[in-house]
Amino acid sequence: MRNAFSRMLSVGGVVGAVLLQGVAHATKPIPVDALASLPALQSVSMSPDGRHLVGLIPSPRNKEETALATWDTESLSAGPKVVTPSGDHMKFIAAYALKADKILAIARQEWSGDLGGCGEGKAAGATETFVTKTYLTGDTQKEFREAFADNTRKLGISKNTQRCFELSGASSLVDMLPLDPDRVIISQLSQVSLTANYYAYNLKTRERELLFKGGARARPSLFDSRTGKVLAKSQIEPINGGYEQQVLLLNRGTGQFDLQPALTTRLADRHTVKVEGIDDSTGKFYILTDQFSDKVQARMYDPIERKYDTEAVVADKNFSIGGLLFSTRPSNFNQVVGFIVDGPHRQTIYVEPELRAIQSSIKQAFRGQQVGISSYTDDLSKVLFTTRSSSDPVAYHLLLNRKHVVNLGSSLPGVGKDLTGAESWVSYKARDGREIPAILDMPAGWKQGDAAAPAIIMPHGGPWARDYEGWDGSGWVPMLTSRGYAVLRPQYRGTEGLGRSLWLAGDKEWGLKMSDDLDDGAAWLVSQNIAGKDRIAIFGYSYGGFAAVAATVRTPSPYQCAIAGAPVANLGRLGTSWSDNRLQRILQGQTVAGMDPMKNVEKAHLPIMLFNGTRDVRTPPAIHAYPFYEAVKNKVPSQFHWIADMPHSMPWYPGQQREILHLIIGYLEKNCGSAHP
Secondary structure, eight states: OGGGTTSEEEESOOOSSOOOOOOOOSSOOOOHHHHSSOOSSEEEEEOTTSSEEEEEEEOSSOTTSEEEEEEETTOGGGOOSEEEEOOSSOEEEEEEEOSTTEEEEEEEEEEESOOTTOSTTTTTTOOEEEEEEEEEEETTOOOOEETTOOOSOOSSOOHHHHHHHHHHOSEEEEEOOTTOSSEEEEEEEOTTTOSEEEEEEETTTOOEEEEEEOOSSEEEEEEOTTTOOEEEEEEEEEETTEEEEEEEEEOTTTSSEEEOGGGOEEGGGTOOEEEEEEOTTTOOEEEEEOSSSSSOEEEEEETTTTEEOSSOSBOOSSSEEEEEEEOOSGGGTTOEEEEEEESSSEEEEEOSHHHHHHHHHHHHHTTTSEEEEEEEOTTSSEEEEEEEOSSSOOEEEEEETTTEEEEEEESOTTSOSSOSOOEEEEEEEOTTSOEEEEEEEOOTTOOTTSOOEEEEEOOOSSSSOOOOSSOOTTSHHHHHHTTTOEEEEEOOTTOSSSOHHHHHTTTTOBTTHHHHHHHHHHHHHHHTTSEEEEEEEEEEETHHHHHHHHHTTOSSOSOSEEEEESOOOOGGGTTTOSOSOHHHHHHHGGGOOBOOGGGOGGGOOSOEEEEEETTOOSSOTTTTHHHHHHHHTTTSOEEEEEETTOOSSSOOOHHHHHHHHHHHHHHHHHTOOOSOO
């Protein structure tokens, strides 16, 4: 297979007439190179004192690689004061400005060899993956050390265990402790017990203080943002043949953790119970939960009375509350200053007057854009924020003294204005009456009354995930709509975050009702005269790839062809062994059941193109995509493409993204014809 990286495997050739070319539209298509170039600016953050910005830019050595950059906010026009290109092996993929003049940089490199019994892909025998490491450096970027590393020598550690730590890393940042000038909270995996311990870590002296000793089933849920003291913890306990998720809260009077029955739930019920914060004046805890409603609400909980308040603190009729925002400013530290509504996009609503006024003024200046405040100084003299929309990539801005905006730059400046169509949040009824929400992106230049367009049904991955309105970082949606395609992204049953009922309804419905929801979305497009009934394709990645593979063996079908990226195709090889996370295996593994495409290959009837990265250890192509291609290639026109060195999840190399975009548009324009040649 390794010799096939640069070639395409194809059987069946072009099928009939070309049916899925885009319609005529009022704008020119967005060039693939503009969508798949390395971002000109990404991962931007501001130091708490407002003195520095940190981010990633293209390397001056190689525009296909990243560099770590630092700017002085008092002289932004001078450009970055320090730039460190990625190394020959480790490539920067993210960066964060910390306090104490420190920067957290995350880098990744290709790795090949025996996984040593750890990491995704171990069960499949995968040998090609990526190593991700986290480094600490200063604003001058003179020295890079592995972040929070425990350099004490461990005796009796096997070679396989040591390799696991080298591959997966052992430490991560948990809490910034805003009032402490030097310390942060970190988690660190014990090489002896393989469980996470939590420490207060001094960025200057590298000293650490143990805050919580983890166990196989216990973890902290909330730290005191002033001191780092653990205020809440959760644990998984077996009970009556199943498992409970128990929540324990610190009793300030006794110093002990008290079990809270009202917060304890059966794991199989999959209720959300998240300890979000504490109210300093009353000692009550803020809990995000769906125990009272299909959608997540924010409620107050009294740990002494062991009961919730009667009414929710924050609730939305249509969407879940995605989080509460607590002040990091000394003047009103730890007070709730806003909340997040997890709607069509994650909408932040500030209730604190100063922040609300700042947000309002930014929205007035950037009408039609999603505005996100990233960080701010204590005196609000500097506010870092982002803007984006379905037609505008993420852009970074700095508000100075509440009146002057410095536009730092767009992530993709090569994307022109107004090249995509309108985007909207819609819903339609599935065949059993369930309401299915969806995001509809119209072809560029299309208006009501125009001829029906070709359309793409694009299910998201996960399946425990969801889509949001706004710029699509993969480039798939803007590429298609700028070329005259309508794109519908159904939030099918099994989607997480849009209500517990919709989420649970997907259990064991892989390829069954979950796929019915997609087909019913195609029928809805036709009923609305948006799409022609003989001009619809399905394209998805990961679980979305499974849905595309499943469509090739399901009948009747509304599609003319299918495109499957990194798909699950063999449910028999997935089951409960697909994740390293024990809790995730318990929760999600038991829901993975339904129609197995590999057991139904004789029913294949749609032309299909599959592609997969050679370093994908989540859905290894040797287990899923390639065997399915081999099984159907003599039954339907089929293609399989290897994407060299690509992992399952982004960030991908620009060359990999370009290759995928060209494959998708080329296949739709040349090979997506009648399902019955």
